Amino acid sequence: MMSSLKRFALAALALGAMNWSAHAQDMINIGVSQPLTGAVAASGNYVVQGAKIAESDINASGGVLGKKIKLIIEDNKSNPKEAVATAEKLIVGDKVPVMMGAWSSTYTLAVMPKLMEYGVPMVVETSSSGKITTSGNPWIFRISPTSEMEAKSFGTKVGQFGIKKADFLVVNNDWGRGASKEFVKMLKSKGIAVGVVETMDAKATDLSAQIAKVKASGGDTLFVTSGVEQITLILKQSKEQQLKHKIITTGGSSSPDQLIAQAGAAANGSNHLLFFAPWFPETAPNPGVATKFVNEWKKRGHNFAGLTEGFRGYDGIQTIVAGIKAAGKADPKAIQKALWGVMVKGVNGNIAFIKQGPAGKESGQNVPNVYIVTIKDGKVSKR
Amino acid sequence: MDQFLQHILNALILGGTYALLGIGLTLIFGIMRVVNFTHGELYTFGAYMMFMFVMPLQLNFFLALILAVLLGVVLGAMIEFILLKPLRGADIDTTMLIMIGAWITMQNMEQFAWSGIAKSIDNPFPVDPLVIGTISVSWNRIFMFAVASALIAGTYALIRWTKLGKAMRATFQDPETAALMGVRINSVYIATFALGSGLAAAAGALLGPIIVVYPTMGDLAALKAFAIVILGGLGSVAGATIGGFILAMMEELGAGYISSGYRDAMGFLLIIIILLFRPTGLFAQKERVG
Incomplete structure (x- = not known):
């Protein structure tokens, strides 16, 4: 009796595992490393909320390469050491072909050697240190501006x-x-x-x-x-x-x-x-994209204050998916190659990569738009 | 000169919080030989309770402060009763591991309960600061300094002049002999831990409205508290008080006149120098253990 019960349990487990792997094959996983706890947690959470809007949008319109995308989100705890651990987990454990991260220059710089080691591209949605795109890491594609x-x-x-x-x-x-x-x-x-x-x-x-x-x-x-x-x-x-x-x-x-x-x-x-002025989305270079994003953000009941961070997550995931689509397969090397040719209509503006850094090992850098706003009498006004 | 006076004023006020953080920790270590890793979390707890009472529940600011401190006392007593009482007589490493576990658990619970987004607490003080010549200080900080000083003085008086204080001092000198003389050691322990915890919660509740409140705010506070306790001598309340002011002065003047990039290093540099000459700290009454 006992042994048959055991066998049954094992079979159920195996079935579950098979089911899970079949399920996993229908999905393209995208790794995300963001500070969800710690000193800069607010920003990281907003970026993830934006990324999730992109995930739903993409899956609602049929996904990419006939598969749905799935974000695997890891918390780098506002700590460069933890950021490295999340990259290792995402790349080795979850086998993601591409990732987005890691909010701060310090965390991004910490993760970069891992990208070289395993050969996986990362779209950098936030981080402004010049070093990121000039140190000769060809797996880096940054959509945010340098300082x-x-x-x-x-x-x-x-x-x-x-x-x-x-x-x-x-x-x-x-x-x-x-x-x-x-x-x-x-x-x-x-x-x-x-x-x-x-x-x-x-x-x-x-x-x-x-x-x-x-x-x-x-x-x-x-x-x-x-x-x-x-x-x-x-x-x-x-x-x-x-x-x-x-x-x-x-x-x-x-x-x-x-x-x-x-x-x-x-x-x-x-x-x-x-890098985004959500109070006036109609003045963005792609007003349709920006307005739709702001409306969806509000519909989900997210904090309006988070939009200036949240859009980065949206643009980052859209860029990654454009890369996967152009690559024709969810393979790190192919995505890296394809990212050079993408042209994405993002919330910030048009996203495309120029080359920066030493010849032969260039990193991709986007040239984003910058806005200035002033707070007057408790309200945001355009400059 | 104006800048110097402003730095001194800033340091005095910062020192008040540091001292408050330090004495809670040093009391617990001195009397119980427990390295309280939850100290920073009790500080965070105090700040979040203050937030809860003042912001969503809209209670009076001063009533909220009292409630936050009392809840800190209760939480401290619970930690002592549930985690430390069963470990009486266990070696210092075991207790340390338990307390590290409690620290991580508490921090994650704060994160779970309040989310990672920082909260700010309104205060009833005038928006415009008190200006004396070219130096200025906010009323909220003056209030914080006054309450911190009162709590430090109160703790001092409690240890010096009350029966509980006498029992605490006796336990500090020799727990076994104190027990033989009729001191209820378990009550002393629970009172000490509750008092130390209440002081940490008070520091959080006082500082919360001045800074912003977030789940990991206790880490830096605990680090400073440990530094102050080492500087002042383990177990010495006077040492922790003076140590708090010395650390604040070093940080403020170091940042002001040497380099703000090394602000935190200044304090620790001083600690290294003091420990070189006085290995037990400035005011330790007996040799360190553990």
């Missing part, structure tokens, strides 16, 4: 801000330091003086020392590069110390609506560089 592109784009509008002397307060990692380097270069080329360049630990919550130093530098504008959580703290603590600087955030992760909700009056007068 250099962002600085140059801002440079064309710098006149309207009337900056005489600028100070910087940036998160002490590849993202923040890369951004301050590029913006300092751009400002100096325009003849604008640069005062102090202060850094802060990504986890730091007390920034009073840095703000006191910025206050003493005598500048008129403070450039801030960090995630929305730390920007909230800077706005609040700047008000506490009565910092008179005009604040401009870079990097596109400022979620102005969240700042209005959490920093209140302290957010007024601050300016933000963004």
Whole structure:
């Protein structure tokens, strides 16, 4: 009796496993590594929400290569070591042919050697350090702008801000330091003086020392590069110390609506560089795509403040699927080759890759659009 | 000079929170020989309770603060009763592993309950800061400093002048002899752990409205608390108080005048230097164990 029961259980298990693998073959898995917990969890969760909208859209219109796509989402816990572990798990365990990640330059840079080791392409949806596309990793395809592109784009509008002397307060990692380097270069080329360049630990919550130093530098504008959580703290603590600087955030992760909700009056007068302006989707280069995305986001009841991050996930997955379609098969090498030729009508604009980095080992880099918005009286307005 | 005064003011206020975090941890270690890895989570718990009472439940800010601290005390007592009481007499490594497990579990529960998106807490204080000449400080921070100072003084008085405090000191010196003299060791342990936990929750509840609240906020707080306890000497409440202010001063002045990139390193550098000359910390009363 016992043994037949055992046999039955085994058979059921085997059946289950077969069923699962048959199921898995109908699907094309796409790996996603995002910070779902930890210091920058808000942003990572928004990116995943956007990615899921792309997944539903694609599957509703018949999937790709006759198969449905399935996102396998791993939490990199806002930690570069964990980011490497998620890539290893996705590539070796789930055998994904392509992945998207990893939100921060620091996490992306940590993952990159794994892409080389296993030969799997990754679409980078967020990360602005120049190093990512210039270090000779041919598996990288970045849709977000580099700090250099962002600085140059801002440079064309710098006149309207009337900056005489600028100070910087940036998160002490590849993202923040890369951004301050590029913006300092751009400002100096325009003849604008640069005062102090202060850094802060990504986890730091007390920034009073840095703000006191910025206050003493005598500048008129403070450039801030960090995630929305730390920007909230800077706005609040700047008000506490009565910092008179005009604040401009870079990097596109400022979620102005969240700042209005959490920093209140302290957010007024601050300016933000963004890569999507969901308040005015009709002004995007692909207004149809942008409006449809914003409507679906609202329909799902997601936080409106997350749209400025969420669109990255949508554009990233659309880019990956365009790559799989062009490759004709879900094979890492074929997708890598095909990504060079894609042209995607994304929420940010048209996505296509130019070559960056050492010859023969180039990485793909998209040239995205940059927007500037200002918070006035608790509302976001276009600049 | 103005900048210097602002730095000193910032450091004083930051030091108040550091001291509050430090004394809770040092009390528990000194009396119970338990390395409380859940300290940062009790701090986070205090902050989330404050959020819950003030934001969705719309309670009065000051009432919310009292409730958050009381719940921290209750949670601490529960941790002691459920996890630590059965481990009485177990070696320090076993307790340490249990506490690390509790830390990870609590952090993930906070994540599960509140999601990873940071929360902010409204406060009833004026939006405009107090300005004295060119230096300024928010009213919320002044309130935090006042309450933290009162709690530190209260803890001091409790240990110094109450019967419970006497029992705690006796247990600190020698638990077995204290037990023979009629001190109820188990009650002392549970009271100590509840008190330490309440102080951590108070730090979180006070700081929550000033910063933003998120599930991993306790990690950095716990790291600082451990540093302060080592600096002040394990088990020394006075040491933790002074250690908290020294660490804040080092960080603030180090960031202000040397480099903000090495802000956290300044404090730890000081700890290394102090330990080189005073291996038991500034104020330790006896040799370290474990």
